[in-house]
Amino acid sequence: MLRVHFTVEDLFNVTFADAPLPMVELAMAMVAWQRTDEAAVFGRWRARVGQELGPRARPLLDLLRPDGDNPQFVEPYARTLEEGLADVRAAAPLLTGEQFARAAARAPGPDSWLRALWGRDREAWNQLGGALTAAHESVVAPYWARIRQSFQADVAWRTRLLAAHGIKVCLASTHPDAAWSGTVLEVDRPPHFEVRLGGRGLVLMPSPFWTGRPLVAEHPDGPHVLLYPALTPLPLTSPGPVEGALDALLGRTRAAVLQRLVQRRTTTELARDLDISLPSVSEHTRTLRAAGLITTERDGKAVLHAVTGLGADLLHSGG
Structure with missing residues (x-):
């Protein structure tokens, strides 16, 4: 907890x-690619990243793990990629023995580049900078x-x-x-x-x-x-101009789910009306419920969803 x-x-x-900060989003993107949750939303994106991410960026997978509990020095709060790379390089002499030991435990083998990194090997730190740059070019800059x-x-x-x-x-x-x-x-x-x-x-x-x-x-x-x-x-953000404020906030599919819940609907009805899978509906309703926009209750075997007052207010203000 x-x-x-x-x-x-x-x-x-x-x-x-x-x-948003480029180095933080880069680390989160690499983490998200390795996770398996919310497959209905992130599945296609993960498949695409797997095809686009080159071998130069893949050493980061030894360092950045799916649980997000990663060394903070590789995701500095820098405004630009260039500032962030400089901050990463500057962190080398400042890392404590405990930080080195914790991160070195991630090394997949005795010859891992991570062990050279913790040994302050210049070539290993250059490799880290190259991997961060390559990953940024693939998974952050285009988006x-x-x-x-x-x-x-x-x-x-x-x-x-x-x-x-x-x-x-x-x-x-x-x-x-x-x-x-x-x-x-x-x-x-x-x-x-x-x-x-x-x-x-x-x-x-x-x-x-x-x-x-x-x-x-x-x-x-x-x-x-x-x-x-x-x-x-x-994956739910629009690659081009959005049609309205609600689409910009929620994404088109999630906005459509909220709009249909002005009247109570079951998960199955939403999936049928929007032509999306049941797992996708469940992920959208879970997020909308957490934001206070809908309520969910069980009626026998059916799960019923409905918009809240706050959700109705958002629909009204968003046109």
């Missing part, structure tokens, strides 16, 4: 990141406009949620299993991790690639960062 302890000061100091679209739409939605329902509802909507226990935000998913913000505040950072529970990292300049799945993952 993830448990994030807030003080009163922390609750007054929750902000949103102002833009940067869509990454920004997903990021901005999520921030706009959470800001609206914050204004309408307060900070606790806003934070609980970052994951279907998130809930509050007093001033502790809990996400009932393994592994166990506990963090006390201690008055330093929290920066919210949605990622269109990440599909797991929220991740918490310590920002070097002060507040902690909560990285969570954006409401619209990258």
